[in-house]
Amino acid sequence: MSNRNFISRRFLSFTLVVFLMLLVSGYFVLEPVTRKYVATDTNCGYCHVEREYLYAMRMSFTRQHPPETEAGQSPARCADCHLPEGFLNTAYLYTHFVSITDLFGRFRDREGERAGDWIPLSAARAYRVRERLLEHNSTTCRSCHIESEIIPESVRGQTAHKDAMANKETCIECHSNLVHRFVEDRVTASDSDAEAEDVEGAEEFDEFNEFKEAPASGETEQEPEVL
Secondary structure (H helix, E strand, O other): OHHHHHHHHHHHHHHHHHHHHHHHHHHHHHHHHHHHHHOOHHHHHOOOOHHHHOHHHOOOOOOOOOOOOOOOOOOOOHHHHHOOOOHHHHHHHHHHHOOOOOOOOOOOOHHHHHOOOOOOHHHHHHHHHHHHHHHOOOHHHHOOOOHHHOOOOOHHHHHHHHHHHHOOOOHHHOOOOOOOOOOOOOOOHHHHHHHHHHHHHHHHOOOOHHHHOOOOOOOOOOOOOOO
């Protein structure tokens, strides 16, 4: 009886050790193998239409990123922008492939429909990706780009980057249409209210207000002289 207990304990210990070894090796091996052999542009292209996403298809609305690459440097791949680093994100990719997390229930923008808006599928996909980048502070952008070291060529761009760093804005807030088909930024109710306030505030500082004011007391407007 004791021998059986000893064998069962050894078997459980051996199984636990093998499981831990697989878990540790998977932690260090799964991500590089997935990025190199699984998360390829070809595999992504089986479901995502190539002409909408791959610049190599020579469509006017798809562009290479970065626009110019140095000798020996390859352009960004799908995974570089859409697959954040980390073990859990790598595991998430496989659930994406089997359509557990990204397909069912996401054919339409249900929130937009409840608000009375119909949003095309391509725009709905773009909004989901942008919102995810906003939530995670454009983590995939920052895996290649260091914001403090970016110096735009134009003065306007330099000013915008300084303001973005001061206000702790994230990349996707300005760079929302870089590579794929152009999609307008989502306009929320708060954005509409802010625009309306800006218009009202602008009227208060209208430089022509002084010409619109009524004449002071005791003064009368002169009637035009009739010839």
